[in-house]
Amino acid sequence: MATGQIAAIAGRLAEGRDTMAERHVPAIGNQVLVSGKKKVGTVSALLTDGQASEPVAFIVKYGLLHKKTKRVTLTQIKWINAENVVLELTDRQFAALPEWQGADVAAEPGASPGPTPA
DSSP: OOHHHHHHHHHHHHTTSOOTTTTTOOOTTOEEEETTTEEEEEEEEEEEOSSSOOEEEEEEEESTTSOEEEEEEGGGEEEEOSSEEEESSOHHHHHHSOBOOOTTOOSSTTOOOSSOOO
C-alpha cells in the first residue's frame, strides 16, 4: 500500500467515514464468535502480508485466562461489525485450528513483524 493510500485511509478513519469493519478487517479487542453466536475469544493482533502491509489474518486469544492463541485468516470471517467478528467456523472447527506459536505476532495493528506470516 502506498504512503498516499495509507494517509487517505487514516484521514477517512479520523473523520469517521471509514471503519475497519467496513473494510472487513477486525480491530484489536473485537469479540470473536463462531456460528451460533458463541463467543470463543478476542482479537489480539493483526498479521500482515509483510510486503504491502495489508492484513491477511488475525490472532484470537481464548481460554480461561486468554493465554492460548489461534491464527484465523480473513477469509474465515462470515461478517463483522464494530464490536464483533463472526467466523464461518463452528465451535468444533475453531477448536481444531492449530495453536499459534506467536513468533510473528504484530504488536501494533497493521504492523508487519517481518516475512510473510501467511
